[in-house]
Amino acid sequence: MNFIHIADTHLGMRPDPGKHWSEKRAEELWDAFRNVIQICNEKLVDLLLISGDLFHHRPLKREVKEVNYLFSTLKHTKVVLIAGNHDYISKGTAYEEAEWAKQVTMLSEETIQSVYFPELDTEVSGFSYHSDEITEHLYDHVSRGEQGRIQIFLGHGGDERHIPFDRKQLAKAGFDYVALGHIHKPELWLEEKMAYAGALEPTDKNDMGQHGYIIGEIELNTEKTKAITQFKLVPIAKREYVSLRSKVTVDSTNVGLLENIASMIVQNGEDNIYKITLEGNYDPEAPLNPDLLYRTGNVVQVIDETKPDYDVDILLYEHQDDVIGMYIQEFLKESMDEKRQKALFYGINALLKQEDS
Secondary structure, X not given: OEEEEEEOOOEOOOOOOOOOOHHHHHHHHHHHHHHHHHHHHHHOOOEEXXXXXOEOOOOOHHHHHHHHHHHHOOOOOEEEEEOOOOOOOOOOOHHHHOOOOXXXXXXXXXXXXXXXXXXXXXXXXXXXXXXXXXXXXXXXXXXXXXXXXXXXXXXEOOEOOEOOOOHHHHHOOOOOEEEEEOOOOOEEEOOXXXXXXXXXXXXXXXXXXXXXXXXXXXXXXXXXXXXEEEEEEEEOOOOOEEEEEEEEXXXXXXXXXXXXXXXXXXXXXXXXXXXXXXXXXXXXXXXOOHHHHHHHOOEEEEEEOOEEOOOHHHHHHHOOOOHHHHHHHHHXXXXXXHHHHHHHHHHHHHHHHHHHO
């Protein structure tokens, strides 16, 4: 039996609101989901497992209709899904009223339920969110069903507000595969037969690295007493969030910095989205303007960790009789770590600006 496992597709989301690529990214989330459906057909995948947050919110009727149509185009694949904390089930919502295509089973109850596919000798268990938070350790009490068949568990959570659980404890439940959602970074534990698929497409600046789907295969031995499980991540995301660091010096200029970052973006892929961190010391007589870097491409955030390159001894000599000198002397009474040095330089900078105004 082979399967594809996805989670956190967040259909209906507009990543990075206010950015010029936001609308395009919203379309790309749908494109990625359609791509998975196509792959299921091409590879004749037996099961498509969706571990919650298919939608970014409780879905509208038209959104469920679109997804259900895509499910109906599956030629061979069966679908099993649960609702997560973003698209949780509540009274009168489109999930509750959905009439799914024949290929689809939604494990919509608040307590564990399962569906058995005799042609695959496979049982899939799980349950859905009916609120946006579940703080109970509900996965600590799950256990595999009937022996002699492949047993899969769908789960969504892993932090203190969304079904916290101990991975080792869940592994002891004995499932042949645990398909997890909620954490957007893919994580695979082969020995424990457990994985977070991660977000199909990254949705914010913290979703670094590769994203895609998990493909796997589970095979029962002839006695049906043991299953061999294999799985891997297949990256398919159109874009990645990439973190770049650039060191500035007292010789750095705005134009030079722009050219350097633009070159780094070209090298790392112009479709990708960037979080840029500046570090080092700049000339206080010629301060840089980090905001200019937003012009260089798909830049979602600029973090300025630079410090003015002040010569404290010269400043102390030049300002020994005024408030700047007193401020420096007060700081020098204690040992200077990086945090205190940063505070000293920020204070000097503010006082010098006040003096010039």
